[in-house]
Amino acid sequence: LDADEFRRQGRLVVDFIADYYTRIDEHPVRPAVAPGFLARQLPDTAPARPEPGDDALAAALRDVRDLILPGVTHWQSPRHFAHFAATASNVGALGEALTAGLNINPFTWAASPAATELEVVVTDWLGKALHLPESLLFSGGGGATLLGTSCEAMLCTLVAARDRKLAEIGEERIGDLVVYCSDQTHFSFQKAARIAGIRRGNYREIPTSRESGFTLSPKALRAAVRADEAAGRVPLFLCATVGTTPTAAVDPLRELCAAVAGHGVWVHVDAAYAGAACVCPEFRHAIAGAEAVDSFSTNPHKWLLANMDCCALWVRRPEALTAALGTDHDVILKDPSSERDCGRGVVDYKDWQVALSRRFRALKLWLVLRCHGVEGLRGFVRAHVRMAAAFEGMVRADARFEVPVPRQFALVCFRLRSAAAGEKRARDGDDAEPNELNRRLLEAVNATGRAYMSSAVVGGTYVLRCAIGNSLTEERHVREAWCVVQEQATVVLAAAAC
Ligand code: PLP
Numbered sequence: 001l002d003a004d005e006f007r008r009q010g011r012l013v014v015d016f017i018a019d020y021y022t023r024i025d026e027h028p029v030r031p032a033v034a035p036g037f038l039a040r041q042l043p044d045t046a047p048a049r050p051e052p053g054d055d056a057l058a059a060a061l062r063d064v065r066d067l068i069l070p071g072v073t074h075w076q077s078p079r080h081f082a083h084f085a086a087t088a089s090n091v092g093a094l095g096e097a098l099t100a101g102l103n104i105n106p107f108t109w110a111a112s113p114a115a116t117e118l119e120v121v122v123t124d125w126l127g128k129a130l131h132l133p134e135s136l137l138f139s140g141g142g143g144a145t146l147l148g149t150s151c152e153a154m155l156c157t158l159v160a161a162r163d164r165k166l167a168e169i170g171e172e173r174i175g176d177l178v179v180y181c182s183d184q185t186h187f188s189f190q191k192a193a194r195i196a197g198i199r200r201g202n203y204r205e206i207p208t209s210r211e212s213g214f215t216l217s218p219k220a221l222r223a224a225v226r227a228d229e230a231a232g233r234v235p236l237f238l239c240a241t242v243g244t245t246p247t248a249a250v251d252p253l254r255e256l257c258a259a260v261a262g263h264g265v266w267v268h269v270d271a272a273y274a275g276a277a278c279v280c281p282e283f284r285h286a287i288a289g290a291e292a293v294d295s296f297s298t299n300p301h302k303w304l305l306a307n308m309d310c311c312a313l314w315v316r317r318p319e320a321l322t323a324a325l326g327t328d329h330d331v332i333l334k335d336p337s338s339e340r341d342c343g344r345g346v347v348d349y350k351d352w353q354v355a356l357s358r359r360f361r362a363l364k365l366w367l368v369l370r371c372h373g374v375e376g377l378r379g380f381v382r383a384h385v386r387m388a389a390a391f392e393g394m395v396r397a398d399a400r401f402e403v404p405v406p407r408q409f410a411l412v413c414f415r416l417r418s419a420a421a422g423e424k425r426a427r428d429g430d431d432a433e434p435n436e437l438n439r440r441l442l443e444a445v446n447a448t449g450r451a452y453m454s455s456a457v458v459g460g461t462y463v464l465r466c467a468i469g470n471s472l473t474e475e476r477h478v479r480e481a482w483c484v485v486q487e488q489a490t491v492v493l494a495a496a497a498c
Contacts, residue, residue, distance in 0.1 A: 009057050016061050017093070020069070021076070024472070028449025029077045031070060041067050073452070078472035081481060082454035084245075084273045084302050084411075085469030091371045092307035095364025104360045107350040110335035112360070116347055119146055119362035122369065123312055126300065129374045130278040133291040136314035143318040145352040146310055146361040150272040151188035153297035153313040154239060156321060156353060158196045161237045161266035161294070163324040168264075169234060177236040178202040178228045180260075182216035182251065184244040184458075186270060202233065210459045213406060214247055216240060218255035225263050237266045240293075242286050243274025246456035246465075248408035250274065254289025261292070269296040272311070276303035277385075277409050279377045294320075303384075303410075303469050304377055305368050310361050318352070326351035384410035384468045387478045391466055394482045400489060404461055413456065413463040416441060416489060435462035437496055444488040451481040 050056050075086050106115035123144030127137045134140030147153055158179070166174060179193050183205050193203050204224050208214040225235045238260055240251040257267055269290060275298025277283035290296060297313040300306035315321050327350070337346050350356050372380070388410040395401045395412065400420040405413050418434040435457075442455050442464050454465045464485075468478060 012057060012061060016064070021472075024074060024077055025079070027069070027074050027077065029079045029452035030073050030446050030449060032447075032449070033071045038067060038071050076470060076472060077452070078470055078474060078477040079451045079481060080470055081466045081468060081473075082452045083465075084467050086301055086308050087303055087305050087469060087471055088307050089305035089368060089372070089471060091367040092301075092305050092364050095367040096307050098367075099360045099363050102360065102363075105357050106360055107356050107358055108335060108348040109346040110337050115360045115362060116349060118366055119349065120144075120347055122146075122362045122366045123314065125369055126312055126365065127314055129369070129377070130275060130287075130298070131281070131284045132278075132287070132296060132314060133293075135291065135316050136293075136296055142314055142316045143347070144312055144314040145349055146365065147297075147313055147353055148309040148359075149188075149311050150186070150270055150297055150299055151192060152354065153295070153311050154189050154192040154268065154270065155195055156313065156325060157266065157268045157295040157297075157315065158192050158198075158237055160315070160320040160324040161268075162196055162198075164266075164320050165234065165236055165264065173234060175199050176202075176232065176234045178204060178233050179237040179239070180204045180206065180221060180224060180235070180265070181239040182206050182208050182214075182241070182244075184208055184214050184216075184246055184249060185239055185241055186245050186272070189239045189270070198236075202228075204228075208249075208459075210405075214244065214249045214458055216251040216256060218252060218259040221256060222259040225260055225265065229263070235260065235263050235265045237268065239268050239270055242269055242271035243277075243409060245273075246458050247405045247413050247463075248274055248411040249405075250286045250408065252289070253287060253293060257289055257292035266295070267293040269293050271296060271298040273299070273302050273411075274409050276300065276377075277381055279304070279374060280381055283381075283409070300365060300368070303381065305372060305380060305471065306365050310365060312365075313352075322348075322351040325353065380471075381410075384473070387473065387475055388412050388466070388468045390475065391468065391478050391482060394479070398486065400493070404463060405458060410468040412466045412468075413458070414466065415461070415463045416493070420489075420493060433496075437492060438462045438464060440496075441485070441489055441492045444492055445484055448484055448488065451484045453481075 051059055074080060076088050104112045104115050106112035109116045120138055124137045124139055127144060136142040162177060165177065174197055177198055179198050181189050190203060206216060206220050206224060208216060228235055238256065240253055240256050242250050253269060260267065274286060278287055295313065295315045297311055299311045301308045301310040349358060388407060392403055392407045392412045395403055395414045400416055401414055402417045403412065403414050415438045416434065439462055442453060446452050456463055456465055
């Protein structure tokens with residue numbers, strides 16, 4: 001890396017990004033492009049030699065501007081309300097730049113002592129900021145790591161639970177292990193279960209209901225666990241969710257832990273989105289009962305200003321994780337510092353994850369916590385919750401719409417009422433019509449490019465999801481998004497009435 005060249009090129013990139021953010025609101029949030037649009041514009045092979053001209057990077061940046069940006073969905077647009085946000089901040093982005101610039105690979109303590117120790121410190125900081133139980137923190141005998149995604153957190157904890165259980169009952173019984181979740185659990189848990197070797201038939205997706213707010217019922221869980229035990233199967237793992245993907249529903253942790261207590265079930269909490277809200281004491285109730293869980297993960301990249309990617313995973317017994325994922329036969333990596341403390345005082349993070357190599361993610365999270373402070377993060381979360389409450393108020397004030405599930409945090413699920421679907425449905429007696437109409441409404445809203453929302457189907461009902469969480473979103477964007485929805489509803493309803 002040539003320092004002078006890097007300084008010059010770095011300025012080009014920083015200016016490019018700053019210009020992008022200055023004009024981000026001018027882009028349609030979702031691009032109107034057809035599959036293959038980019039491949040058609042690029043050469044089939046990489047250039048054999050650097051591109052001609054004295055600055056290949058400047059030319060490439062022009063292509064980013066002219067070819068690539070017109071085809072991206074602008075996740076940082078203040079009008080992006082789809083999925084859950086991927087938050088960004090100056091220090092989050094610059095922390096990523098620092099990480100890339102230093103390009104450190106802290107797979108063991110010895111491979112980069114400060115990077116490892118910063119991860120230990122910063123995950124404890126975050127755990128305390130989120131009011132997590134002491135038992136999950138390093139300072140309380142637990143510990144944490146920074147992974148890329150919640151899916152990895154699920155897989156690593158599931159593998160830890162599996163190996164611990166198999167050590168107890170014998171490896172040949174892997175086919176008897178059963179895992180539990182609800183029908184609202186993120187599909188990544190199913191993927192993790194498949195990778196971990198759980199039989200497809202032993203993946204229990206317990207149905208939820210509208211009456212329980214689409215949360216996992218402790219009673220149904222208890223019944224499922226007992227039935228499995230009675231049939232000679234072995235309950236292994238529960239994935240509870242705080243903030244489900246469709247509606248941000250909160251599973252009742254205390255009651256769920258009580259339901260499986262004494263059955264040797266590892267309880268993992270997937271709080272990918274809503275864990276962030278726990279920086280605010282008023283939302284701490286969402287994780288009441290977490291004292292009894294075995295592991296907990298959340299994605300600071302979703303709602304805590306840490307740019308992609310960052311998933312914090314805390315475990316009560318790190319030794320279960322390292323027993324399953326640890327490797328100590330690699331002579332090259334062996335270091336006396338690791339042996340001195342059996343990986344307890346000296347953390348070798350390679351033993352907490354699937355891969356060997358890893359990114360120095362702690363740096364950006366540390367910068368975010370230092371530069372925003374816990375109070376800053378609280379203000380960030382609260383502003384979004386306030387905007388979501390305002391959006392909900394607007395929806396409720398329009399008689400054509402309903403909010404079929406309670407707003408949770410900063411996510412509002414809403415839809416056109418069945419009655420608004422109009423006479424055509426009444427004439428045809430067609431139950432699917434309101435769902436179809438709402439589907440058309442979402443498509444029409446997103447086609448404007450002035451707002452981008454997503455959808456979910458809960459209990460057979462199609463809902464539009466307005467998830468407020470972007471750093472640049474202000475009240476005016478929320479009001480404008482609602483105007484777009486109203487305008488498009490008028491158009492869609494008029495078309496349906498014809
Ligand atoms: N869990 C929940 C509740 C989610 O909402 C999501 C994604 O939005 C995930 C897990 C998957 O997260 P990741 O992409 O970090 O694996």
